[in-house]
Each structure stands twice: as structure tokens, then as C-alpha cells.
Amino acid sequence: MYKVDLPVDESVRQAVERRRAAEAERKSRIFNTRTRVIGVDLRALHKQQGDKQERKEMEKQRDVSYDLLRLSLDEMAMHQKKEEDEVRGELARDLVQFRAIHQRAEDSRDADINYDRKGAPTTCESVPDSALGPASMQVFLGEGIKEDEKKRSQMELNEKNLRAQKEEREQRVREEKKRELLTSRVLVEKDLRAVQLNALEEECKREAQVALSHYNQAQAEERMEREQQERMRREGEELAELRYMVTSDLLTERPEAAARTTESSPNAPRVLTDRWKGMSPQQISDIHRKREEQCFEKERLREREKRRELAWDYHLTEQSRQQERDERKDMELQRERRIQLDKYNQQLAREQQAHQQFLDKQLYTNRPSVQYFTQFSTSSR
Template sequence: MYKVDLPVDISADVAVERRRAAEVARQARIFNTRHRVMGLDLKALEQQVVENKEREEMAGQRERAFDMLRVTQDKVLMQKQQEEEEERRAELNRDLNQYRAIRQRAEDTRDADLNVHRQGALGLFIPIPESELGPACMQVFQGEGIGDNDKRRAQMEQTERALRAQREQSEKLQKENKLKELLKGKELVQQDLRAVQLDALEEECKRAGRIALNNYNHAQAAECVEKERKERMRKEGEEMAEVWHMVTSDILTECPKAAEREVDGGPVGRPRVLTDRWRGMSPVQLNAIRRQREEQRLEGERLREIEKQRDAAWDFQRMVQTREDEEEERKAMELKKEKRIEMDRYNEQLAREQREHQQYLSKTLYTNRPTAQYFTQFSSSSR
């Protein structure tokens, strides 16, 4: 009366177990400090980049392999389709011939009995005696079949003419194909000859270019040799002229007047010294230089004495400033030491008050201490 064998629905239990397993896995990830990583994992990212590149390369190789496989399969499929088409046509021809041999026999035609005695016709056997046959059973009448041999001969001649025409057409097509192949072969030969001629002309042009380049290089070399010869002769001429000028000039005669020359447009008595002919200064010029050098020495000593006095004044000023700085630093250290002593006293007072407060909390206020079970309720879930 009542159905008590209903199937138990365990989907809720499965869902609960799945959530519990997910919660356990999440807690293992969150509370495991050795496996938890803060920030970016560069090695993992680089590994992911390398894996992505490898995956893309493998996908490209797979696509190329698939393309080659598709091309091969298309070729095989086309060849298979062609073979199937040829086989289907052969099967149709066989079926047609078989149908003609079975369904369209000459002895099964309606006028087969009329062609019994004709050439090539099959004999018919009539089991009924002729005495029992009436006029309605007559099959061959006198006067029928006149001119059948001529008609058959005419049909055979027509068939021969048709076959001869087909054979001539086939021979004509073969001759045309042979002529086309011959013309194509001649055209290829002419193209090859043209290519050989063009290669020969190109080689001739290259050879002419090389000859022209060699001639140009020889001309340039000869021109360079001629320029070097002229330059060498010019330098030799200039050197000889310079030697001749040195020998015949006043530089080797040691003439004092040869080293001085009047300045154009200048006052009289101020000659210009020619450095290439000068032989030294006079005693008056030497004395003037010594006197000027002595004056410069005295001026340098005076300036050094002034600089020395200035440095001594600056040293004294720095020493006074250093003493003042040391005095201020000493006062600041004493003040800092006093502040540190006061701070130590204040910290000691705070520590004493803190100890008293801790003693009050531990001995007076909080007498019920929590057990280990109280602390285990925290951080027990990942949510």
C-alpha cells in the first residue's frame, strides 16, 4: 500500500562534503606560512611565459601538420573519388550489358518468330503439331521479308562508314595532337636557344665591362704614377730652391743689420726683429730685462707677505669661532644630560605605576584565567 523503498537523496550530503573539502583546502593554503607568497612570483611568471610560448609554438606546428594532413587527405580523397567514379561507370556498363543480355535478347522480341529462317536468327521450336494450327496461327506469310538482305547489307555499309568516319576523326585528332606537341617542342627548343643566346650576350657584355674596367684601372694607375712623378719633381725643385736661398741669404753671413727691419708706417727708430735671422739681445736689452725681473720679484714678496698676514687673521678668527662652538656644544650636552636624567626618572615612575596596575589586574581584577581551549576558537576558519 505504501512505498517504503524510495531511493535516498544523497546530493545534499555530497554538497556538504564538497564544501567541507574546499574549506579544508582553503585553510591549508591560508594558514600554511611556508607556501603563502606575498607579492609577485617572478620565477612562476617567467615559467608561465615560457610555457605559453611553447604552447603557441606547439599549436603552430600542430596547425601546419594539420594543413599538410588536410592537403594529403584531399589528394587521397580526390583520387579515391576518381577511382570510385571509374568503378561506378564500369559497374554501370556491366549492368547495362547484363541487362541487354538478359532482358533484350533477340529471341524475346515480338517479331522473333518472323525471322526464324533469316540469316543469323535463332531457331524456334513449336511443340504444337501443324495439323492443329489454324489460319490465325500463321506466322510467316508468302511475300514477307523481301529485300531484308539488301537492307541488312545497307545497314552494315552504313555502320562501316560510321566506324570509318570515327576512325578517321580519331586519326585526325591524333595527328593534331602530335602536331601540337611538335610545335610545342619546337617552341621550347626556340626558347632554349633564345636563353642560350641571351646568356652568351650577357657573358659578352660582362666580359666587355671587365675589359673596360681593366682599361680604366690601368689609365687611373698611369695617371697616379704621373702625378706622383710631377709632385716629386716639384718637391725636389722647392727643396733645391730653399737650399740655394739658405746658402745665398744673410742667415749664414751673421750680419746684425739683417735681423732688423723698419716697420712700414711706424715711427722711426723702432725696428722689427726678424726671428729667422736674430742672433741674440744686446747688453742694454739684457739689463732692462734683469731690472724688470727684480721689480717683479719684490712685488711678489710684498704680495706674499700681505697674503700671509691675511691668513694669520683668518686663522685667529677660526680659532675664536671654534672655541665658541665647543663651549656651546658643552652646554648643549649638559642640558641634554639633565633632560635624559629627568626622562629616566619619569620612565621609572611610569614603570612603577605600570607594575602596580598589572598587579591589580592579575591579582584583584582578573582572577579567572582563560584555558587553551579558549584560544583555539580563533583563526579556525578561512572566512
């Protein structure tokens, strides 16, 4: 028989690949610490949230700083542009002034020709050829035709332009003066208005102060009148009280005034203290007799309380002795119980030590190596 390479079943290969992919996905899910651990690290989340908020605040402050820097740079650029425009205008004005002073047309080399000065010839026939060399030719054939009219028209045009510029400059100066005059007039009006307002305000303040002073004076007069009436009323009450005290039973010292019958006022006390002038000898002897009786009664009660305290102290002493005897018995029992417990613990320790020696020397003699522990947790199954 011949060896024939049979085609591999694709479904089997795809199934194997699918199981391998599922196993890899399961391993990544099971061995991933983040998804395996139950619970959420709130502290880390709060820290991340705080860092994010702080980062947002820093970005916001940075944007605000950039905006302020951009505004300042724009202001600097505008100021610099304005200064450059002013410098450029000043240079242009200086250039025009320089040209008007040092580069006038009448001061040029051809001024005698252009402006008909110094007896310059108007035609080429009036200049002899011997007076003009090869390099000194200034008038050629065909030149200078209607040159005077052209110059005159050009001069008229220049004068017209100059007059227009002068009038425009004068008009601008007049408008500027008019504007300054209007501005100064507005400022003066504002100052006058402010002065008037200040005067009105001062007048109002002065009138308010006068009204306040009148009101305070009226209040003071009213208060003085009330105080005078109150003083007169108080003096009248004091005089009435003085008259009553002089004519009352307190200063007359009538003993009948202190006695009050129960028929006239049953709820009132029998003696009026504000009119009472002292006790009689009989009343004083009754008081001394009652005080002695109270002293005897108090002494008898004190003796009874002392006997009761002695009996109670004896009872407490006997009770404390009985308690001490019970405590000694309990201590003896606890000591015996502790001795028995120590013996039992020693026996348990000997048995545990013997069992541990049996485990270490006889049972667990084959210790597992590192490869034994590394073979676990290598698959998801």
C-alpha cells in the first residue's frame, strides 16, 4: 500500500483553535487581579478623582493665564504698531521738510534752464558752438519749444496745489481750534455744573444741620420739662410719705397698733411686724421654756442615733469578717484548681510534643520542593 497524505478535517482544527482561544480568554479573565478581586478601592478612586479635579483646575488656570498673556501681548503689539506708525509719520514729515529745505527745484543744477535764470538761452541758435564743448551740451535741437508756457502752467498748477494744501491745512487748524474750543466750553460747563451741585449740596447740608439743631433743641426742652414734672411728682410723693410716717403708728409707738384680731382679717398674721415694739416677759419665758424642751428632745434623738450607728458598725464588722473567710476559702480552691490545670497542661504539652516529633521524624519525611507548588494555578480548569 502507498502512503497517502489525507486532508486534515478543518472542523476538528477549528474546534481545537476555538477551545484554545476560549481557554486563553478564560485564563486572562481568571488570573487578572483587577477583575478577580471583589470590591472597589474607594481610596484610589477618590485619589484619582481628586487628581483629575486638580488637573482640570490647573488647566483652567493655565488657560486663564494664557488668555491674560495673549491680551497683554495684543496690547503690546498694538502699542508697538502705534509707535511705529508715529515714527513712520515723523520720518515722512522730516523727509518732506528736508526736501523742502535742501532739495528745492530752484537750487538744482538745471535751475537756470528750467526757471530762465542767469540769462540762460532759450534757443539753440543763440549759443555758439565754441562755447559748448562735447561734454557741456545742455541745449539740443528741438528742445525748449513752448518751454515757457509749460513752466508757467506747471508753476500755476503747483501754486494752485500749494494754495489748496494751505487752505486745507488752515481749515484743519480752524476745525481743530473749534473742536478744542467746544471741548473747553463743555469742560467749563461741567465745572460750573459741578460747582453749582456742590453749592446746592452744601446748602442742603446746612439746612439739614439747622433743622437737626432745631429738632435737638425741641427734644432737649421737652426732656427738661419731663424731668421737671418728674422731679415735682417725686418731691410730692416724698412729702406725702414723710407726712404719713410722722403721723403713723410706727413713730407714735402704740402697742395696740401691732395687735390684730382674727375676726377683722382671719388670713392675716396675728402680729404686724412693722408696728411691733417688743415682747412681754411672759412671752420671753415661754420661748426659753420651749427652747429647753427642744434641746432635751434633740439630745434624746442624738443618743438614739448613736446607739443605732454602733449596732450598724458591729453588723458591718461581722459581715466583713465573714466575707474575708469566704475569700480565703475561694483563694484556696482557686490555687488547687490552678495546680490541677498546670498538671493537665503539662501532660497535654508532652503529648503534643511527642506527636510533633512523630510528624517531623517519621510521617513527614518527604518535604515538597518548589516545583510542587509551582504546578498549581497554571490552568483555568
